[in-house]
Amino acid sequence: MKKIILENIKTIIYALIIAILIRSLLLQPFYIPSSSMEPSLLVGDRLFVTKLSYGYSRHSFPFSLGPIKSRILFSEPERGDVIVFKTPADNRTDYIKRLIGLPGDKLQFIDGNLYLNDVEILKSKIKYKSEIFCGKSIVNTIVFKEKLHNGKEHLTSYYKNGSYQNSDEFLVPKDHYFFLGDNRDCSKDSRFLSSVGFVHKDNLVGKAQFIFFSTNIREGSVFEIWNWKKILRTQRFFKKII
Numbered sequence: 001m002k003k004i005i006l007e008n009i010k011t012i013i014y015a016l017i018i019a020i021l022i023r024s025l026l027l028q029p030f031y032i033p034s035s036s037m038e039p040s041l042l043v044g045d046r047l048f049v050t051k052l053s054y055g056y057s058r059h060s061f062p063f064s065l066g067p068i069k070s071r072i073l074f075s076e077p078e079r080g081d082v083i084v085f086k087t088p089a090d091n092r093t094d095y096i097k098r099l100i101g102l103p104g105d106k107l108q109f110i111d112g113n114l115y116l117n118d119v120e121i122l123k124s125k126i127k128y129k130s131e132i133f134c135g136k137s138i139v140n141t142i143v144f145k146e147k148l149h150n151g152k153e154h155l156t157s158y159y160k161n162g163s164y165q166n167s168d169e170f171l172v173p174k175d176h177y178f179f180l181g182d183n184r185d186c187s188k189d190s191r192f193l194s195s196v197g198f199v200h201k202d203n204l205v206g207k208a209q210f211i212f213f214s215t216n217i218r219e220g221s222v223f224e225i226w227n228w229k230k231i232l233r234t235q236r237f238f239k240k241i242i
Contacts (some may be wrong), residue, residue, distance in 0.1 A: 035133040039157055059205050083204060087199075108169045174194060
């Protein structure tokens, strides 16, 4: 009996070690709790983030307890990547946003338009009116397709009334990055220097790759099997994140 118990304990320990290695070195699941990335990511999306994409730092490990002082095997992220990072304010909270500014870049909002290194980032209107969540509130927005300087395209939404208009210039320091939420008027991101601001490369956790599961939590719990038609967003299962 004692031998069986010891074997079971060893099996559990091995399984935990393998799980930690996979989570730290390969893939980590994340849950989207806020609407700051709508329409690209919705509350209730579950996605996988690849750890190898930008190399490894202490934040690659559970509870940021990795034995690495700085980032190793580093690969420069690309403008437009959707990235999970630890907020500089506490080095603990996970945020997911879109990378817009690289080290040395200058960014500024002027009359509601985003400028990168004094060149406007072009956007074309997709929907003149679209209802998007901001927290628990539903707001009317205009949805655009935004094209970055490297040719990458993604959707963004701006309030139809009272949208963010002007900002100071943001000059991205060396080894830092500037992030924005796709839900531009409902996102705490690098525009807010006291809470997020510029993100150091060591704070990058990984690149968001695809949604593997999604539920509309506003329609109920996933355990309500009789209501799955409304709750499960099957059209979002295994959807690549762009």
